[in-house]
Amino acid sequence: MRGASQAQAVVVISSRSSQPIEKIAAEAKKTPLWYQVDPEPDMAPILTGVQRAVKAGCRVVCLTVGAPYRPASAGATPNTSGAAVDQVRRAVNVPVVLKGITRAEDAKSSRRQGRSGNHRLQ
Numbered sequence: 277m278r279g280a281s282q283a284q285a286v287v288v289i290s291s292r293s294s295q296p297i298e299k300i301a302a303e304a305k306k307t308p309l310w311y312q313v314d315p316e317p318d319m320a321p322i323l324t325g326v327q328r329a330v331k332a333g334c335r336v337v338c339l340t341v342g343a344p345y346r347p348a349s350a351g352a353t354p355n356t357s358g359a360a361v362d363q364v365r366r367a368v369n370v371p372v373v374l375k376g377i378t379r380a381e382d383a384k385s386s387r388r389q390g391r392s393g394n395h396r397l398q
Contacts, residue, residue, distance in 0.1 A: 277300055277303040277304055277307065278303055280304075280307050281303065281304055281305045281306050281307040282306075284306045284307060284308075285307060286307070286308045286309075286310060287304065287307050287308070287309055287310070288310040288311075288312050288338055289309060289310065289311055289312065289329070289334070290312050291311065291312060291313040291314065291322070291325050291326075291329075292314075297311070297325075297328060297329045297332045297334070298328075298332045300332075301332040301333040301334070304333065308335050308336075309329075309332075309333055309334045309335060310334060310335065310336040310337070310338050310373075311325075311326065311329035311330070311334040311336070311337050311338065312337075312338040312339075312340065312375065313325065313326060313337065313338070313339055313340070313364070314339075314340045315339065315340070315341070315360040319360055319363050319364075322364070323363060323364065323367040326364055326367050326368055327367055327368060330368045330369075330370055334370070335370055335371075336370055336371045336372070336373060337364055337368060337370060337371070337372045337373070338372075338373050338374075338375050339360070339361060339364055339372055339373070339374055339375065340374075340375045340376050341361070341374050341375065341376045341377060341382075342376035342377060342378055342382070358389055361374065361386075374386060
């Protein structure tokens with residue numbers, strides 16, 4: 277984090293980080309922070325983590341879509357529903373971008389639903 281801060285590079289922090297978001301954010305002096313999450317069947321803990329990250333200084337939430345972190349047999353779904361995206365969007369007042377869209381039709385569908393990936397870093 278210290279090196280990225282000196283370079284003023286954007287850092288995407290995983291919700292699965294071994295360090296607390298507050299500790300990481302405390303080292304980010306000039307660095308724009310983004311927070312990356314994976315959807316889960318129970319979104320309540322995800323939403324709590326997203327709110328905590330924004331409170332710590334994260335400017336953007338990056339929601340992974342398209343491929344589960346865990347195997348489907350563990351309960352993850354292969355595609356994130358629009359409901360999960362909307363839950364994250366309602367939970368915070370920062371841009372939510374989608375990571376992992378690989379098909380043009382999925383991008384078009386997201387755009388039609390008001391989900392745009394356009395975001396300026398500064």
